[in-house]
Amino acid sequence: MAYWLLKSEPDAFSWDELKKRGAKGEPWTGIRNHTAKLNLMKMKKGERGFFYHSNVGKEIVGICEIVRDSYPDPTAKTGEPWVAVDIKALEPMLKPVTLADIKAEPKLSAIQLLKQSRLSVPQVTDSEWKIVCKMGGLK
DNA sequence: GCCAACGTTGGC
């Protein structure tokens, strides 16, 4: 079981909007970066990710679940290699975990979110996942 | 194949 972090600017697509999609979820399209694409391709149905609001908020607001393995991104031009997955909202953080919180936690100093701040789909390790869940008030 | 120029992302 791998864990992920999905960045979204809430002005473009927020956690609340994802929640409104319900169990059907939402296609996660528009990734145009090869590192992020490789991560999308590794995602398997049933795996989980943190939903992070970039720019506005800068905090992890909830947990989402991958509900469909990667498939060709319908918003890509023909012949382009980009892929998408579908995700749905699983549960909100009881307390959002901010970027400042993450930076202030020594155990999270190696998290890819901090190491590669521009990567829109970084991976999260098992131990990082547990720490952030705890910080967010979840078991 | 190198590297300068440029564009984009995202934190501050």
Next chain:
DNA sequence: GCCAACGTTGGC
């Protein structure tokens, strides 16, 4: 609004 990081493009 600025700037650092970094990916991409294009000239050589």
